[in-house]
Amino acid sequence: MRRIRLGGVAVAACLALLLAACGGGGDNALEGGGSQDNGGATVTVGSTNFSEQLILAEMYAAVLEKAGVKVDTRLNLGAREVVFPALEKGDIDLLPEYNGSVLSFLDPKATQTTSEEVNTALAPLLDAKGLVALDESPAEDKDGWAVTKETADKYGLAKLDDLKGKAHELVVGGPPELKTRPAGLPGLKKVYGIEDFKEFKALDAGGPLTTSALNKGDIDVGRVFTTQGAIAENGWVLLEETKPLEPAQNIVPIGRKDAMTDQVKQALNAISAKITTEELTKLNKLVDVDKQDPEKVANDWLTQQGLL
Amino acid sequence: MTDGPAPVLAAELIRWSWVGDHLDDIRDALVQHIELTGLALLFGLLLAFPLALAAVQWPRLYGPILGFAGVLFTIPSLALFILLIPFTGLQIQTALIGLTIYTLLILVRNMVEGLRGVDRDVREAAQAMGYTRARQLFQVELPLALPVIIAGVRIATVTTIGLVTVTALIGWGGLGQLFINGFTLNFPTPIVVGIVLSALLAFTADLLLVGLQQRLTPWARSGGR
Amino acid sequence: MGVVNDVVAWLTDPAQWSGPDGIPVRTLQHLYYSLLATAIAGAIALPIGIYIGHTGRGALFAVNLTNLGRAIPSLGIIILMFTLVGFGLVPVLVALVALAVPPIVTNSYVGVRSVDRDVRDAAEGMGMRGRQVLWQVELPVATPLIMAGIRTSAVQVVATATLAAYVGLGGLGRYLIDGLSQRDLPQVVGGAILVAVLSLLTELVLGRVQTLVVPRGLAGQGADAAVRAKVEKAA
Numbered sequence: 115m116r117r118i119r120l121g122g123v124a125v126a127a128c129l130a131l132l133l134a135a136c137g138g139g140g141d142n143a144l145e146g147g148g149s150q151d152n153g154g155a156t157v158t159v160g161s162t163n164f165s166e167q168l169i170l171a172e173m174y175a176a177v178l179e180k181a182g183v184k185v186d187t188r189l190n191l192g193a194r195e196v197v198f199p200a201l202e203k204g205d206i207d208l209l210p211e212y213n214g215s216v217l218s219f220l221d222p223k224a225t226q227t228t229s230e231e232v233n234t235a236l237a238p239l240l241d242a243k244g245l246v247a248l249d250e251s252p253a254e255d256k257d258g259w260a261v262t263k264e265t266a267d268k269y270g271l272a273k274l275d276d277l278k279g280k281a282h283e284l285v286v287g288g289p290p291e292l293k294t295r296p297a298g299l300p301g302l303k304k305v306y307g308i309e310d311f312k313e314f315k316a317l318d319a320g321g322p323l324t325t326s327a328l329n330k331g332d333i334d335v336g337r338v339f340t341t342q343g344a345i346a347e348n349g350w351v352l353l354e355e356t357k358p359l360e361p362a363q364n365i366v367p368i369g370r371k372d373a374m375t376d377q378v379k380q381a382l383n384a385i386s387a388k389i390t391t392e393e394l395t396k397l398n399k400l401v402d403v404d405k406q407d408p409e410k411v412a413n414d415w416l417t418q419q420g421l422l
Numbered sequence: 423m424t425d426g427p428a429p430v431l432a433a434e435l436i437r438w439s440w441v442g443d444h445l446d447d448i449r450d451a452l453v454q455h456i457e458l459t460g461l462a463l464l465f466g467l468l469l470a471f472p473l474a475l476a477a478v479q480w481p482r483l484y485g486p487i488l489g490f491a492g493v494l495f496t497i498p499s500l501a502l503f504i505l506l507i508p509f510t511g512l513q514i515q516t517a518l519i520g521l522t523i524y525t526l527l528i529l530v531r532n533m534v535e536g537l538r539g540v541d542r543d544v545r546e547a548a549q550a551m552g553y554t555r556a557r558q559l560f561q562v563e564l565p566l567a568l569p570v571i572i573a574g575v576r577i578a579t580v581t582t583i584g585l586v587t588v589t590a591l592i593g594w595g596g597l598g599q600l601f602i603n604g605f606t607l608n609f610p611t612p613i614v615v616g617i618v619l620s621a622l623l624a625f626t627a628d629l630l631l632v633g634l635q636q637r638l639t640p641w642a643r644s645g646g647r
Numbered sequence: 648m649g650v651v652n653d654v655v656a657w658l659t660d661p662a663q664w665s666g667p668d669g670i671p672v673r674t675l676q677h678l679y680y681s682l683l684a685t686a687i688a689g690a691i692a693l694p695i696g697i698y699i700g701h702t703g704r705g706a707l708f709a710v711n712l713t714n715l716g717r718a719i720p721s722l723g724i725i726i727l728m729f730t731l732v733g734f735g736l737v738p739v740l741v742a743l744v745a746l747a748v749p750p751i752v753t754n755s756y757v758g759v760r761s762v763d764r765d766v767r768d769a770a771e772g773m774g775m776r777g778r779q780v781l782w783q784v785e786l787p788v789a790t791p792l793i794m795a796g797i798r799t800s801a802v803q804v805v806a807t808a809t810l811a812a813y814v815g816l817g818g819l820g821r822y823l824i825d826g827l828s829q830r831d832l833p834q835v836v837g838g839a840i841l842v843a844v845l846s847l848l849t850e851l852v853l854g855r856v857q858t859l860v861v862p863r864g865l866a867g868q869g870a871d872a873a874v875r876a877k878v879e880k881a882a
Contacts, residue, residue: 163606188512190602191593195827196507200593203511222830287815290828313667315815316825322608323815326733405609407443435731496802496846498809501823501839508832580717587720598722605726613730617723624718 156184157373160206162197163190164321165401165408166255166341166394170210172412173385174367177421181381193289193319194219202243207373208382212255213247214361216240216368218295225296229362246371248379250364251386253394255341257297257320257360259353265334266351273354274306277335281311287327288337290316297360298337305359311335320344341395343402365389388419437611444612448600452619455596458586459627461518463579466525473526474533475559484534491527499524499588507592517589524585525578532574536567565639572635576628583624587616597623653833654840663837668821670841677818677845680808684740685801688747693793696752700759700789701781709756716749721807729814739811746807747800754796758789791861798853805846819845 157178161171171189178185188206191197198219200206213232217224220239226232233250240247261271269280277284281302292298293314302308315332317323320339328336329348338345338352345352367382397415400406416422441448473491477484502520510516540563548558564571587598595602600616603609657663664670699709721742728738762785770784786793809820822838825831 163602165607168606188593190599190606191512192591192602193828195830196504196512196592199507200512205512219830290825291830294829316812316821316828317815322605322729323734325608326729327815330734332734401607405607493843493847496806496843497839498806498820498823498842500809500813500820501835501842504823504827504835505839576714577717580714584717584720587722590722598720601720601723601726604730608730610727610730613723613727617720617727620720620723621715621718625715628714628718 156186157208158186158188158206159208160191160197161189162194163192166398167210168408169397169412172409173416174382176413176416177381177385180422181377183378208367208369211366211368212363213250213366214363227358227361229364232362244371245368246374248367249383249386250366251389253365253389253391254363255339256363258338258340260336260338260350263349263351273356275356277308281308284311284334285313286311286335287315287317287324287333289319292337301359305357341398343399347403384421435610436614440611451597451599455586458517458596459582462521462525462582465522466529470526470529470533473530477534478537491530494523495527499585503592512593516592517594521582521585525582528574528578533571536570537563540566568639576631579627580624583620654836657833657837673819673821677808680739680811680818681804684743684804685747688744688751688800692748692751693755696755697759700756709752713749713753719745721746721810725810725814738814739816743804747804750799751796755793758792759785762788794857794860801853802846802850805849809842
């Protein structure tokens with residue numbers, strides 16, 4: 115009799131906890147950050163984890179706030195693989211994105227390269243997920259391949275074609291998906307006829323890992339972003355693209371359809387119209403090299419452009 | 423230039439002007455760290471208690487329960503949080519489910535050991551006095567087991583404070599956000615601030631728990647295990 | 648369940664079991680980081696723990712070190728070391744060693760310290776010097792606890808060595824990071840299973856080693872009593 119009672123306490127406690135857990139899921143007592151429709155809808159701006167993304171997201175947040183929209187930010191969230199599903203789920207409403215990257219994310223086999231082709235292919239994929247791309251900016255942050263000055267001199271590298279016949283002596287590094295994406299290593303092989311590299315090191319997308327590995331000589335060729343401050347800072351040589359391989363990478367705000375009101379669209383389109391590749395490269399340098407705060411860099415630029 | 427990154431001077435390890443400019447961010451990160459730790463422990467205790475009671479009541483369950491908690495414990499935290507994303511997104515639940523799971527092994531083990539360690543004579547005395555099983559549990563066994571249970575809570579607390587930082591990879595992380603900031607910007611100051619504060623937080627929490635235990639169990643001379 | 652089938656397919660695909668990113672190579676890399684880190688940690692921690700246990704100096708430090716060590720976030724150490732020294736094995740090793748040292752110090756301290764005062768007195772009464780007491784009495788008695796400390800550390804190190812992939816190195820963590828980037832869920836789950844299995848195996852193997860290295864006279868119950876008996880017999 116007594117033994118059963120103690121078991122009963124255990125079972126009852128378990129049940130109570132389960133019920134509590136279910137209840138907790140229903141009301142949003144615990145949810146943080148996400149968009150909660152309490153009165154005027156809050157727009158949650160997200161970003162992945164490199165400085166350009168932080169700058170752009172801070173810009174978006176600032177102009178939206180000025181336009182009278184309630185804004186919340188969830189920045190530095192990690193790779194697109196983490197952030198994009200959060201956008202689809204509605205944990206965030208808006209992301210600064212790159213049209214080519216989003217396309218290859220949603221359709222890993224995509225081979226479109228020009229802006230128009232990319233946008234045409236992208237629109238229905240976004241639509242199916244309840245997302246929409248706003249106006250794209252002329253500013254582009256393409257993916258590129260860089261080597262150190264020393265390596266360039268030693269192997270005579272200036273264009274991507276120059277890698278042919280030398281790649282088997284070189285170690286290449288970049289984000290893990292480089293190995294499988296059409297614009298990555300398979301593309302170099304198919305479009306430029308470059309043989310297999312000596313080794314592929316899975317690092318990050320133009321982030322601190324690639325930067326350090328390239329500078330320390332752990333890799334010879336690194337996958338970089340063409341606007342990133344580290345290229346000028348370290349005197350790297352960006353290998354020129356002579357045949358279409360990399361998709362266009364125009365900067366474009368991507369958001370959830372229900373959150374993209376006219377007010378929001380107008381504010382964001384104003385930024386997209388004004389930002390150029392050169393400006394963006396300069397802003398990245400302020401953060402990457404001069405270690406200024408992304409928020410400050412964003413606000414300074416917006417003020418300068420008369421957007422704040 | 424191409425020989426490697428510029429050597430970092432010791433003075434660069436911490437740039438006080440950055441700290442001064444970001445006191446708000448640092449405070450927010452610290453508050454989030456405390457919230458995540460507190461909630462994870464709360465849920466951990468709520469789950470561990472019935473499991474421990476079940477294990478004491480039906481000793482055969484103890485092995486499987488501990489084994490299960492042990493297997494959960496060995497899942498790399500990085501993978502656990504990644505795997506939860508498709509189900510719970512970047513909501514706080516993702517972080518809390520993971521953190522709670524990691525507290526279970528420690529909490530259940532110490533609760534069971536504590537309850538089992540209660541002297542048989544004491545239990546029999548309580549029975550002889552006509553205590554019901556529940557009353558015996560709450561008024562006799564639990565208080566006596568408290569030092570061992572609190573020892574488990576101490577370990578779980580300090581471990582959780584360390585683990586919270588990993589949830590930065592899914593957009594939470596408390597002080598762990600400072601690590602990612604520093605990593606993204608290749609700048610050590612936020613990382614140093616994050617490490618120092620999370621170690622201090624763990625230390626403070628541990629001291630508070632020792633204090634709590636001494637208040638709750640004045641009869642026990644030494645601080646648990 | 649589709650996912651389960653996919654994971655099984657991933658784990659049993661012959662392509663997964665060969666080549667530079669195959670499971671055998673990744674497992675060996677993982678074990679290499681773990682072994683190296685545990686060995687370095689042992690080389691640092693054992694002398695410290697044993698010294699403190701033998702002399703009793705710094706006992707408070709030794710007792711609290713394990714708990715303090717838990718408070719040091721491995722992710723933070725790896726990232727900090729990375730920003731300081733850059734790409735390579737050093738950041739990972741520093742973080743893993745920092746993780747592994749505390750339990751070994753605490754356990755070896757407790758092990759040596761826990762030798763019964765009577766046993767020590769008996770040994771000294773027999774004319775043993777400090778060093779002889781340490782080598783012939785204290786260390787043999789402390790072996791089970793010292794091994795338990797090494798085991799605790801090694802298991803934690805194996806589980807945490809996944810972080811090596813986060814800073815661009817190899818090991819089983821590669822599958823987690825690569826699987827995430829390549830949107831390949833079976834690879835993530837498969838990798839997680841492999842890490843979990845490797846930690847459990849580490850636990851089991853070292854548990855076995857622990858029972859093997861315990862001096863025969865100490866095996867089973869009443870370790871102190873056994874030593875006492877031994878000392879008395881010798882006397």
